[in-house]
Amino acid sequence: MQTLIKTEAVSLTGLTKTFSTSRTKVQAVKGIDLQIPTGQIVAFLGPNGAGKTTTIDMILGLTKPTAGAAKILGLDPPQAVSSGRVSAVLQTGGLLRDMTVKETVTVIASMHGKSDRINEVMERTGLTRIAKRRVGKCSGGEQQRIKFALALLPDPDVLILDEPTAGMDVMARREFWSTMRSEATQGRTVIFATHYLEEAQNFAERTILMSQGKIVADGATAELRQLISGRTLSASFTSEDQGEQAATFDQSVQITERNGSRFAFQCQNSDRFAAALLGEYQAYDLEISSPSLEDAFIQLTKDAS
Numbered sequence: 001m002q003t004l005i006k007t008e009a010v011s012l013t014g015l016t017k018t019f020s021t022s023r024t025k026v027q028a029v030k031g032i033d034l035q036i037p038t039g040q041i042v043a044f045l046g047p048n049g050a051g052k053t054t055t056i057d058m059i060l061g062l063t064k065p066t067a068g069a070a071k072i073l074g075l076d077p078p079q080a081v082s083s084g085r086v087s088a089v090l091q092t093g094g095l096l097r098d099m100t101v102k103e104t105v106t107v108i109a110s111m112h113g114k115s116d117r118i119n120e121v122m123e124r125t126g127l128t129r130i131a132k133r134r135v136g137k138c139s140g141g142e143q144q145r146i147k148f149a150l151a152l153l154p155d156p157d158v159l160i161l162d163e164p165t166a167g168m169d170v171m172a173r174r175e176f177w178s179t180m181r182s183e184a185t186q187g188r189t190v191i192f193a194t195h196y197l198e199e200a201q202n203f204a205e206r207t208i209l210m211s212q213g214k215i216v217a218d219g220a221t222a223e224l225r226q227l228i229s230g231r232t233l234s235a236s237f238t239s240e241d242q243g244e245q246a247a248t249f250d251q252s253v254q255i256t257e258r259n260g261s262r263f264a265f266q267c268q269n270s271d272r273f274a275a276a277l278l279g280e281y282q283a284y285d286l287e288i289s290s291p292s293l294e295d296a297f298i299q300l301t302k303d304a305s
């Protein structure tokens with residue numbers, strides 16, 4: 001009987017990268033172990049300097065790991081990339097400014113032997129209407145879309161995108177993700193790095209949280225959402241006693257900061273608590289905020305240690 005072994009799209013073992021400069025050593029990635037099955041849509045989420053780009057560069061074979069290994073589709077990165085089964089949209093890497101959008105797509109398509117896909121890919125990535133524009137005249141967001149089109153030309157099995165919406169406004173971002181959604185079908189693996197929790201929430205089924213070169217959480221995006229679903233409410237009271245009283249509203253309420261008669265609380269049921277603060281507890285100057293990604297990282301890193 002034949003045994004079918006399913007190849008992982010990406011497999012990282014003890015992946016480590018240390019950059020040495022004349023003065024210091026920066027441990028950008030600190031021993032990551034990770035398996036991404038084919039067909040999964042995965043977000044690498046993390047603040048600046050978390051190690052997302054370095055990890056992606058190692059997956060693509062653009063940087064050599066200091067220790068450990070990266071495999072993509074069961075192959076060494078350079079082999080996988082040259083097979084045309086892996087494409088990337090990177091932050092760096094320029095386009096030729098004097099060429100038009102259509103010329104750019106045409107040149108790369110002919111290099112891949114995919115000239116038949118030019119019109120389809122341009123249409124799908126919304127480039128048809130700016131086909132004659134010179135690349136140098138395109139906005140940052142439009143240039144990102146050109147890179148995206150180039151990455152789609154070979155019809156790759158694995159698509160890797162490093163902050164693909166950098167430089168796009170809210171509308172352009174929305175449009176980009178709606179195009180992406182239709183591209184992420186038929187078993188294509190999509191891995192993207194982002195700073196935006198919202199992008200991970202809306203698009204990825206799995207989110208890998210990175211902080212300071214390590215994975216601090218890895219799971220279904222919906223679970224992550226739960227984890228940071230609480231709210232912070234800040235309010236002023238007529239007396240400190242009133243603020244302390246308010247903290248007894250329910251078990252989820254915790255005082256996180258106090259400054260005289262101004263208090264900050266964390267709680268789960270923010271709507272009900274806000275109503276009680278303004279009514280029952282006679283609070284004023286109420287502010288409600290969601291925990292930032294940074295807050296979540298601090299919490300998760302604390303939990304992990």
Ligand SMILES: Nc1ncnc2c1ncn2[C@@H]1O[C@H](COP(=O)(O)OP(=O)(O)OP(=O)(O)O)[C@@H](O)[C@H]1O
Nearest residue numbers: 019026027028046047048049050051052053054055
């Ligand atoms: N070539 C390099 N030489 C020295 N340090 C580097 C180099 N590349 C990255 N680093 C450092 O490694 C750490 C991780 O950087 P990396 O770019 O991977 O993070 P990131 O999560 O992608 O951040 P961003 O969201 O800002 O792109 C940072 O501290 C960065 O300064």
